[in-house]
Amino acid sequence: MQNQSQHHALIQSLPKAELHVHIEGTFEPELMFEIAQRNHVDIPYASVDDLKKAYDFHNLQSFLDIYYAGANVLLHEQDFYDLTYAYFEKCKADNVVHTEIFFDPQTHTDRGVAFATVINGIERACQDAKKNLGISSYLIMCFLRHLSEEAAFETLAQAKPYKDKIIAVGLDSSEVGHPPSKFERVFKEAKTQGYLIVAHAGEEGPPEYIWEALDLLQVNRIDHGVRCEEDEQLMARLIAEKMPLTVCPLSNLKLCVVDDMQQHNIKRLLDQGVNVTVNSDDPAYFGGYMNDNFYAISDALDLSSQDIRQLASNSFQASFLPEAEKAQWMEKVVKS
Ligand code: ADE
Ligand code: ZN
Numbered sequence: 001m002q003n004q005s006q007h008h009a010l011i012q013s014l015p016k017a018e019l020h021v022h023i024e025g026t027f028e029p030e031l032m033f034e035i036a037q038r039n040h041v042d043i044p045y046a047s048v049d050d051l052k053k054a055y056d057f058h059n060l061q062s063f064l065d066i067y068y069a070g071a072n073v074l075l076h077e078q079d080f081y082d083l084t085y086a087y088f089e090k091c092k093a094d095n096v097v098h099t100e101i102f103f104d105p106q107t108h109t110d111r112g113v114a115f116a117t118v119i120n121g122i123e124r125a126c127q128d129a130k131k132n133l134g135i136s137s138y139l140i141m142c143f144l145r146h147l148s149e150e151a152a153f154e155t156l157a158q159a160k161p162y163k164d165k166i167i168a169v170g171l172d173s174s175e176v177g178h179p180p181s182k183f184e185r186v187f188k189e190a191k192t193q194g195y196l197i198v199a200h201a202g203e204e205g206p207p208e209y210i211w212e213a214l215d216l217l218q219v220n221r222i223d224h225g226v227r228c229e230e231d232e233q234l235m236a237r238l239i240a241e242k243m244p245l246t247v248c249p250l251s252n253l254k255l256c257v258v259d260d261m262q263q264h265n266i267k268r269l270l271d272q273g274v275n276v277t278v279n280s281d282d283p284a285y286f287g288g289y290m291n292d293n294f295y296a297i298s299d300a301l302d303l304s305s306q307d308i309r310q311l312a313s314n315s316f317q318a319s320f321l322p323e324a325e326k327a328q329w330m331e332k333v334v335k336s
Pocket of ligand 2: 020022172200223281
């Protein structure tokens with residue numbers, strides 16, 4: 001118990017970077033109700049408690065159905081600002097000093113909300129968070145993989161005027177049945193335009209999807225990737241290339257990727273030399289932000305203080321920050 005509280009204090013005190021968080025997944029029910037009311041949009045739940053009771057997921061799709069419904073209340077630039085700034089306040093509380101935020105333009109543009117409305121609101125919150133809270137951030141634009149390649153190309157075209165505000169493109173939504181190969185051409189074009197590349201792979205999908213993300217999309221990081229353990233050759237490749245995996249423990253638990261946290265493979269992956277990081281994915285839906293994810297794995301997997309430091313250090317090493325900034329933060333992790 002003593003050890004546990006010391007470890008929690010260490011987790012709290014270390015600077016950390018978050019590399020896998022969907023801004024739409026940080027939408028807390030209280031803010032959702034507030035924005036719904038001011039926008040005169042109906043939510044099919046009587047109260048915050050009623051809504052929270054619906055957060056009983058059994059797989060990725062059962063979550064995504066509710067997640068997309070929640071995003072429907074976001075209409076105006078100020079809504080995207082409020083959503084994003086509220087997430088930065090959570091970062092501040094958890095000593096997350098840098099974050100690389102996913103946003104899903106298609107979730108909004110398909111409802112008639114302009115691309116500019118979405119990105120301008122998010123971007124203004126990023127600037128204010130830097131100024132007021134000292135937190136740096138990058139934006140990663142994700143294509144919804146249940147939609148077509150053509151729709152992804154359209155989204156890439158819409159992003160063109162905002163190219164300098166977006167560091168990378170990613171791939172999310174329903175994984176099984178929508179392999180990375182479906183989007184090979186649009187990612188090739190994105191890379192040509194100068195974007196860095198990430199993709200969700202190996203969350204529910206098989207190791208073959210991770211191979212495709214590496215070989216066809218030429219990713220700089222894999223999001224989730226926890227099913228890599230099923231393929232020895234893939235493990236060897238990830239380790240040799242120091243390919244980062246942005247692992248999301250509470251998400252994996254909530255979406256039944258693992259049955260309980262003691263079964264989670266993040267510690268085994270870390271011990272084998274995989275470049276794993278800890279992230280919150282959709283924290284408003286999965287029961288916690290960055291530090292809650294750390295506490296959960298630290299307690300269930302009996303992490304050492306060295307493991308905790310390594311994970312915090314990996315978060316900077318795997319980030320898209322300039323090398324000099326990465327090095328400064330990694331030194332702070334060692335000295336904290
Ligand atoms: N979109 C939001 N959260 C996601 C997840 N965990 N997997 C795939 N797509 C998502
Ligand atoms: Zn995700």
